[in-house]
Amino acid sequence: MSQIRGVARRVLHFVVRLAPPRTRSWGDAMIGEMDHIDDEWDALLWALGGTVALCRCSLIEHLTNLRKALSDEMSAQRKATRLIKSILSGVAVAVVVLIISMLTLATLQRASWVEPNQARLAQLLFAVVIPDALCLLAALALWRPQRRLASGILAAGAALGAHSIIFFVA
Amino acid sequence: MKERFRLSPQTVLVLDAFLERPKSWRYGYDISRDTGLKSGTLYPILIRLADHELVETRWETTESGKPPRHMYRLTPEGVRSARAQLRDSGNRKSSMVVLREVKI
Numbered sequence: 001m002s003q004i005r006g007v008a009r010r011v012l013h014f015v016v017r018l019a020p021p022r023t024r025s026w027g028d029a030m031i032g033e034m035d036h037i038d039d040e041w042d043a044l045l046w047a048l049g050g051t052v053a054l055c056r057c058s059l060i061e062h063l064t065n066l067r068k069a070l071s072d073e074m075s076a077q078r079k080a081t082r083l084i085k086s087i088l089s090g091v092a093v094a095v096v097v098l099i100i101s102m103l104t105l106a107t108l109q110r111a112s113w114v115e116p117n118q119a120r121l122a123q124l125l126f127a128v129v130i131p132d133a134l135c136l137l138a139a140l141a142l143w144r145p146q147r148r149l150a151s152g153i154l155a156a157g158a159a160l161g162a163h164s165i166i167f168f169v170a
Numbered sequence: 171m172k173e174r175f176r177l178s179p180q181t182v183l184v185l186d187a188f189l190e191r192p193k194s195w196r197y198g199y200d201i202s203r204d205t206g207l208k209s210g211t212l213y214p215i216l217i218r219l220a221d222h223e224l225v226e227t228r229w230e231t232t233e234s235g236k237p238p239r240h241m242y243r244l245t246p247e248g249v250r251s252a253r254a255q256l257r258d259s260g261n262r263k264s265s266m267v268v269l270r271e272v273k274i
Binding site for chain 1 (some may be wrong): 197198199202208209210211212213214216217227229232236237238239240
């Protein structure tokens with residue numbers, strides 16, 4: 001093997017080693033073909049042209065992979081944001097239900113016709129049973145079409161229920 | 171075939187070379203000599219044609235001491251598509267000539 005061919009081969013081998021796997025097989029094809037070229041200078045030109053082609057293809061492939069990775073990351077971020085938004089919306093729905101329920105309770109407690117023993121029952125009913133039941137029903141109804149929203153409502157309802165049980169037991 | 175792609179004059183040369191003997195396997199250097207394209211131009215075209223499944227490849231083992239050669243041939247879809255694309259590009263060329271003549 002002449003020196004020129006040796007240099008050409010080494011250059012091409014070096015670039016092939018750095019190329020991504022898909023491009024590498026094409027690099028091997030260029031190396032294989034080079035050994036069938038009789039003229040030394042033609043072989044060198046072949047190797048140099050192949051080097052340029054491999055560099056270009058490798059760069060394009062690296063950039064494509066990078067763009068894909070970035071787009072995957074962005075789509076994962078977008079998914080996470082959507083999940084958080086949905087759950088927070090569910091929590092907001094549960095809080096609205098609780099506020100309406102507590103306002104009703106406050107109105108009832110101020111009413112003159114409510115007996116003291118009925119006031120305790122109303123407190124239990126409007127602070128725990130009705131909001132929790134509404135949250136549970138809403139979560140069940142929304143479970144299939146809006147699972148994340150339903151999860152938020154359910155989580156808020158569960159927190160409310162746990163808090164109320166602790167309050168009443170204490 | 172995934173999609174039609176833009177035909178550069180060099181791609182037309184390569185497709186033309188393949189269509190001369192559509193059923194026979196060709197070597198890279200052989201195509202390079204036929205078309206006058208350097209390896210730096212030829213291989214990106216071959217890669218693109220292979221990506222579009224217009225060209226199939228295989229390795230051919232040769233006499234001892236020499237590495238195997240990569241060979242290329244148009245797929246049946248490639249033959250059909252190459253003929254259609256070359257016909258289209260021929261039409262485009264002739265219509266451009268007509269337009270140029272009309273402008274003149």
